[in-house]
Amino acid sequence: KNEVEQSPQNLTAQEGEFITINCSYSVGISALHWLQQHPGGGIVSLFMLSSGKKKHGRLIATINIQEKHSSLHITASHPRDSAVYICAVGGGSEKLVFGKGTKLTVNP
Amino acid sequence: GAVVSQHPSWVICKSGTSVKIECRSLDFQATTMFWYRQFPKQSLMLMATSNEGSKATYEQGVEKDKFLINHASLTLSTLTVTSAHPEDSSFYICSARMRQSSSYEQYFGPGTRLTVT
Numbered sequence: 001k002n003e004v005e006q007s008p009q010n011l012t013a014q015e016g017e018f019i020t021i022n023c024s025y026s027v028g029i030s031a032l033h034w035l036q037q038h039p040g041g042g043i044v045s046l047f048m049l050s051s052g053k054k055k056h057g058r059l060i061a062t063i064n065i066q067e068k069h070s071s072l073h074i075t076a077s078h079p080r081d082s083a084v085y086i087c088a089v090g091g092g093s094e095k096l097v098f099g100k101g102t103k104l105t106v107n108p
Numbered sequence: 109g110a111v112v113s114q115h116p117s118w119v120i121c122k123s124g125t126s127v128k129i130e131c132r133s134l135d136f137q138a139t140t141m142f143w144y145r146q147f148p149k150q151s152l153m154l155m156a157t158s159n160e161g162s163k164a165t166y167e168q169g170v171e172k173d174k175f176l177i178n179h180a181s182l183t184l185s186t187l188t189v190t191s192a193h194p195e196d197s198s199f200y201i202c203s204a205r206m207r208q209s210s211s212y213e214q215y216f217g218p219g220t221r222l223t224v225t
Contacts, residue, residue, distance in 0.1 A: 041218075041219045042219055043201060078163070095157070096154070
């Protein structure tokens, strides 16, 4: 079993839909990261969470430490949100363990 | 916010040559930088952890003599792929941890796509 599991692996949505991507982990962590990787490969850090909830524009990230689960939500999705979304968790060693990513396609 | 740059963004080289990739923290000092490799349709894999002024720590299976890492200053780390072979073709990504950060923020560079012909 992978230490970081993301679901779904692939997600197709229509523009305007509300999107949820889930991440479950089995290791102890100090922080959880949500990253966005566009088709060209570049990675953008979206959020770093250690508790609670963070919001940036149409993106919301939540984490439940007790349940070892995090969700990334996208409201009013747009085709430009199409990308691979990666969950990564970091423990005390600072090394990040990455999920396999969720490929999101938003159709106009 | 904290910005990490990489140069070049893409490079094509011939088999047997060496390629240097730079990772810079533009607006903060980074005591620790991380180098990752990503093969197509796979997750990022940590190659090595680089601390300023000391030798890099390599992950199991990563050849330290092939992937030379230098972290000479608080804003610059370099990865040199020596005697590159086609199987080294990959996407190389660095990240940097802010100095004196109380939590484990890592800021990622945009990546460098290496193609070895």
